[in-house]
Amino acid sequence: MKLEDYTREQLEERKKTLESKYENFRSLGLKLDLSRGKPEAKQLDLSASLLSILKEGDYYDEEGQDCRNYGGLTGLPEVRRLFGELFGVPAELVLPGGNSSLALIHDALCRAFLNGPLPGDTPWCRLPKVKFICPVPGYDWHFHTCENFGIEMLSVETRPDGPDMDRVEELAKDPSVKGMICVPMYGNPSGVTYSDEVVERLAAMETGASDFRLFWDNAYCVHHLYDEEENRDHLANIYEACQRYGHEDRVLQFASTSKITFAGGGICAMAASPANLRETLRILTYQLVCYDKVNQLRHVRFLPDRAAVEVHMKKQAAILRPKFELVQKVLKETVEPLGIGHWHAPRGGYFICFYAMSGCARRIVRLCRGAGLTLTKAGAAYPYDTDPEDRAIRIAPSYAPMEELKQVMQIFPVVVELAAVEKLLEEK
Numbered sequence: 492m493k494l495e496d497y498t499r500e501q502l503e504e505r506k507k508t509l510e511s512k513y514e515n516f517r518s519l520g521l522k523l524d525l526s527r528g529k530p531e532a533k534q535l536d537l538s539a540s541l542l543s544i545l546k547e548g549d550y551y552d553e554e555g556q557d558c559r560n561y562g563g564l565t566g567l568p569e570v571r572r573l574f575g576e577l578f579g580v581p582a583e584l585v586l587p588g589g590n591s592s593l594a595l596i597h598d599a600l601c602r603a604f605l606n607g608p609l610p611g612d613t614p615w616c617r618l619p620k621v622k623f624i625c626p627v628p629g630y631d632w633h634f635h636t637c638e639n640f641g642i643e644m645l646s647v648e649t650r651p652d653g654p655d656m657d658r659v660e661e662l663a664k665d666p667s668v669k670g671m672i673c674v675p676m677y678g679n680p681s682g683v684t685y686s687d688e689v690v691e692r693l694a695a696m697e698t699g700a701s702d703f704r705l706f707w708d709n710a711y712c713v714h715h716l717y718d719e720e721e722n723r724d725h726l727a728n729i730y731e732a733c734q735r736y737g738h739e740d741r742v743l744q745f746a747s748t749s750k751i752t753f754a755g756g757g758i759c760a761m762a763a764s765p766a767n768l769r770e771t772l773r774i775l776t777y778q779l780v781c782y783d784k785v786n787q788l789r790h791v792r793f794l795p796d797r798a799a800v801e802v803h804m805k806k807q808a809a810i811l812r813p814k815f816e817l818v819q820k821v822l823k824e825t826v827e828p829l830g831i832g833h834w835h836a837p838r839g840g841y842f843i844c845f846y847a848m849s850g851c852a853r854r855i856v857r858l859c860r861g862a863g864l865t866l867t868k869a870g871a872a873y874p875y876d877t878d879p880e881d882r883a884i885r886i887a888p889s890y891a892p893m894e895e896l897k898q899v900m901q902i903f904p905v906v907v908e909l910a911a912v913e914k915l916l917e918e919k
């Protein structure tokens with residue numbers, strides 16, 4: 492029976508039962524954390540050999556460059572080739588970076604603001620207004636960064652196949668809309684992967700700004716939870732699509748091995764058109780001599796090509812998959828029959844986005860905290876930390892060991908139901 496069909500008396504009765512369960516959880520003094528999408532230690536152990544993979548004398552890349560020394564701003568050819576395979580672009584269009592793709596995104600924004608994306612473009616800092624399209628729910632770091640640059644964020648709803656493209660196309664006509672920032676595969680936190688049609692329309696659309704940039708943060712491009720092709724999402728090649736429409740400068744692609752090897756201790760890369768890369772390198776020369784080539788070398792010794800990445804990611808999936816399945820099984824058994832929440836079942840990535848009854852997300856996060864369970868702040872998946880319907884909650888099941896996750900999944904449904912009962916009582 493759906494909770495909304497309960498009578499007032501039934502709801503009051505149910506509230507008492509739930510409150511007593513909640514008090515029991517509180518008395519346990521638990522300390523559980525599902526707030527950030529960090530890998531569990533077991534996942535990091537899969538890459539332990541990275542730390543000792545370079546033996547004495549093994550310092551040279553395939554062109555004979557000594558990776559211990561300065562030089563080689565464009566990184567190791569092996570790394571360019573590896574990321575080229577992941578992005579689906581030629582190796583020459585890849586710029587390997589340091590340990591963080593978010594730093595690359597930040598730097599790309601800095602260049603656009605200080606210099607303009609390409610020579611001849613007006614630096615964005617000289618414009619009265621810079622706006623970005625932001626599919627929601629989205630990644631809180633993206634939104635805080637945009638806010639920090641003074642970018643006005645325009646939310647666009649994400650559907651099961653990606654952002655509402657009619658809305659995106661409409662907004663993109665405005666010349667002050669300079670870009671869009673998104674996670675196109677196994678989205679953080681939506682779990683959604685953009686369909687071929689969405690990718691095609693993003694590449695093809697007319698934009699009011701000639702220097703419009705698509706910040707394509709493909710952080711989860713190899714993070715499938717299932718081995719079988721038919722249980723994996725597929726993402727079309729955005730660069731090739733942009734090329735077909737003569738918009739090859741439009742897209743800047745980013746990825747890293749943070750969720751492949753070591754989080755914050757991996758390597759990252761950007762892929763972009765020849766013109767974008769030329770301009771990036773021109774300015775980068777004044778920013779640093781080179782990125783950490785020793786770490787780049789370690790990584791390509793450990794993961795020489797896409798096939799090696801695939802094998803490694805299957806081991807990651809074997810750890811992550813049971814956690815994702817547990818969360819969804821419990822939600823299906825407890826919350827779904829009451830009609831007080833739904834979620835998109837992701838086939839990869841790091842997150843499950845749970846949509847509670849409208850007006851309940853903040854209350855749920857607060858109640859969870861009271862019971863010792865920390866979740867990502869309600870509203871964080873929306874620009875300005877404001878979820879207009881107060882319903883989205885990001886569940887990040889990776890970091891907690893399975894035993895802890897089982898405890899979490901006893902508390903969470905009780906809290907979701909308690910918040911829903913309170914809401915319904917308020918409205919009856």
Ligand SMILES: Cc1ncc(COP(=O)(O)O)c(C=O)c1O
Nearest residue numbers: 591592593674679710747749755
């Ligand atoms: C969408 C997205 N991009 C980037 C990152 C972090 O990337 P990096 O560690 O390479 O800066 C994360 C980490 O959670 C993420 O979810």
